[in-house]
Amino acid sequence: MSVLRVMEKTMTCAEFQETLPELFEAHxxxxxHEHLKTxxxxxxxxxxxxxIAETARMLLEPEGEGPSSDLWGKIEREITSKDSIQ
Numbered sequence: 001m002s003v004l005r006v007m008e009k010t011m012t013c014a015e016f017q018e019t020l021p022e023l024f025e026a027h028x029x030x031x032x033h034e035h036l037k038t039x040x041x042x043x044x045x046x047x048x049x050x051x052i053a054e055t056a057r058m059l060l061e062p063e064g065e066g067p068s069s070d071l072w073g074k075i076e077r078e079i080t081s082k083d084s085i086q
Contacts, residue, residue: 011035016042020049 011019016035023030030036030050036043 013039013042017045020046024049024053 011034013035016033016039023033030046036046
């Protein structure tokens with residue numbers, strides 16, 4: 001059953017939840033889905049899944065360009081100072 005066809009008919013919670021992976025993969029606008037307009041349990045599930053997906057994306061995105069430009073200098077100074085102690 002195609003995503004578009006699934007979105008056209010009235011669904012049970014089980015049918016809707018079975019299609020969720022395909023709907024997420026297709027980047028479907030789940031807020032427009034008829035089932036979510038009438039089912040608070042599935043609407044809450046979708047909100048939770050969207051939150052989890054957004055949090056996972058943030059964890060995977062790099063926070064910057066990498067280590068600061070003076071990191072290697074700091075490491076070298078630290079190694080040198082330890083070598084002079086021994």
